[in-house]
Amino acid sequence: MATDTGTPQRATPAAPAPPPAGPATALLRARPVQAALLTVLLFAVVFGAYAAFGSLPTRTGLDLGLGAQLDRLYAWVVANRNASPLFLYGFNYLSVGLGSAVILIDQGLTLLTWPGVVVLGVFTAWRVAGWRVAAYVAVTFAVFGVLGLWEQAMTTLALITTSVLLALLAGIPLGIAAGRSQRFYRLIRPVLDFMQIMPAFAYLMPALLLFGIGNPSAAVVTTVYAIPPAVRITAMAIRNVDPGAVEATTSLGSTPWQLLTKVQLPLAKRTILLGVNQTIMLAMSMVVIASVIGAGGLGDAIYQALSKANVGQAMEAGLAIVLMAIALDRVTAAAGDGTRTPAIPERLRLPVLGAGVLAAAVAALAARLAGATAWPAGWELSIAGGVNWLNEALQDLVGDATKALAGATLNWVLDPLRAVLTDSPWWLVVIAAFVLGRLFGSWGTALTGGFAILACGLLGAWEFSMDTLSQVLVAALATVVIGFAVGILASRSDTFAALLRPLLDAMQTLPPFVYLIPAVALFGVGRIPALAAAVIYALPPVIRLVDDGIRGCSPSAVEAAVAQGSSRWQLLTKVQLPLARSSLLLAVNQGIMMVLAMVVIGALVGAGALGYGVVFGMAQNLLGLGLTSGLAIVGLGLFLDRVTQGAARQERTAHA
């Protein structure tokens, strides 16, 4: 889900921007913006003419019939899963192996008992990241127990461990290959893009079909989702290794293998560990989604609470996920930079390690002897009641206002936009996509964008796609407006930024399922609660990028402007925002992609359209509908991503 974290090489080129061409270059004068306005105008004229005179075909003959093919495939797999060699000697191996691995790790954790796990976990955290992180890990474990979610947390930990190991096993070698060969990287890049834009929900059905219900599918889906950052960051790490060192080694006549193991990998280690960190975070974000296909653990606890509309219970499990994610993040991040690792003399390292393992074993043994293998029921505490009370209080307080807001947004913004998009002939929308692509990017962008939109029709999902597009555009607009405002405020006040940080952390790791029901309570069933949830989900990276971008402005430019007597407003609009432009464009891109990732989840509260196609296909075993809807989301994503990225690139080259 967290698309932002997965595409680091998009984040890095936010190089210090050169000075602006001139402060007067206001937004409206920028070529792409003018061109976009022109396109919209032309679109309006053609659409108007069409509406007045014509009855041109809107969506006739576009569907290629892929859905029906997929449905046939589905029936074949169901009938042959335990008969065809493809499964007997292929997929079933992986599925049984993975399913068994998750169960084994989970049983290992049960065998350790909770005191053993706590001792081992805290020791590892201390050894890697020092006392502060170790204390945090101890608190996290305590919260699992106190909330009565110990077993669920261990199951989730087992699932995460399996998937992350698998993702690294596949991702790091691929990343090394991609780092050493530009051609290979170009070859796999579209695949990685596809993997990240495809909504996680849409993976579930094919995975279910190939690997079976429950943990195996969950592990595969989580792995597939978590591989791209592992590949990308490893490739980047290898490529960024000092060319001087590489040259020196090669000239000394070392083999490629020696070059890799003795120079490139050791020098790239820190960055690769960052990739491990990102892989874990992405895997965490899949935990709840995987519960839809029968994975157990914390995700399942949220899913079950959701089916009873029990916000408090969902919040408890959500909190456990947030804490686990932050703990894993801190530990692996510390492993990456290595600054907080306690200094232990070389000769003591082995004994310390031994002592830690021994302590864990003793704790486990003692717990077994004392018969305290399960977390004591008397030490449990529920916050569900409190959260539910808060939720109801909030609804009573602002419920009427939010419902009115929802109605206004629907009637004045969403419905008109949807009407324009769905009523336009398909070729007009495709041409518009093509033109927008050319204006913001290159001819390549135009072709990709135009084809991506056309593909939505070829998949037989034209009307749904336009409905979803209208929702995504409105949600993205809201995200960008709010995100920019908050980001700018954060960049101007350190106190505000510091207060904001933990909130953003929580917003980024809290599974969106948790706030779906409150969104329904506030906005009613339909497209608006989905939109609200998407905005909440997409805000953190936008705020962060805007804040970073403005703070990253060259201090001398700011000083010069202040010395010339600019007001704060002038400083912001004439100096800081133009200087931070590439960060801001990246923020727009990330905002849109995050909103897109919420399309399917939004369907659970009534957003309909493509997301509902995926959910309905999943629930009714309609592979054709589920997968074509998922692919259509990829089409929309490809278009939006290429156009916004193209804009960012043009911006960079224009200044270069």
Place this chain on the structure above:
Amino acid sequence: MRDRSTLTRSLPAKAAVVVLAVLMTASCAVRTTSMLRDPDTVRIALNGWVGYEADAAVIEHLLEHELDYQVQIMQIDEQPAWQALDQGAVDVILENWGHEDLMETYGPNGNDTVVDGGPNGNIGHIGWYMPRYLTEEYPGIDTPEGLKEHADVFRTDESGDKGQFLAGAPGFVTSDQGMIDHYGLPLSIVYAGSEAAQLTAVRDAYEDEQPILFYSQEPSWIMEDLDLVRVKFPEWTEGCDADPADVSCDYPKYDLNKIYRKGFATEDSAAFRLIDAWKWRNTDQNVVAGLIARDGLEREDAAAKWAADNKDVWRPWIPEDAAK
């Protein structure tokens, strides 16, 4: 171009040939049923409505406390749950609503991996519901004719110029559009996307005495909690819903039944015999479901409370030779 001899001579190719040969021997064929499994664990599918959770809660409680089994409950939609039985990932579905097509695919005439376990005693009836206060304000609104006349009462921003019919979770059995078309009702279906979202919207409307029309079913704890009436469509008769685009009648009544994984049934364990003997009424289910959904009890606590109050109901389900 490499010729054949170099291909077979290269090490990876040789290894691949060997591995392939090993795999092809029948003993290595892996069926999904060969996943690690604990014989003392019963795996129950849980579909996403509270009534079903009540069934699962009580069975879980009895298996754990009376027979010393471990129970794993897997929340999953109806259709994937059948797939899970087929793949051997789950042992039993406790409350099945119809699905003759799935029985055709997976049952004795198809994959032969699942068996019908007979009725669980609950009678299921899907239908259209609205709060009773609406029938007082608009007499006759709970009939197809009345709905046609008063459809605009249900208009919302989301349904536009038609009345809103709020559908439930995407996995549920439906013929709503066929009924709307047959009676020419000016209604538009809004898909809530999940039962939780739907019931949240229903309760919200009920608190403010707002109009709302929605898909629901009996048994459901919401019937005990809110004062609802059922829209009176002509009773179901064989074939009246044959054409999904033109349905002239109400939903049929289902004898809800259990579905077993074939292996689970043939092993004939004590757990199987308990589940096979289990049979209860809608009122029993509603008591447990109400404890879970309305009173917010944990599943385990709700089941324990019901079991303590209803010993005579569940005693006969326990296999005599296996009871502790």
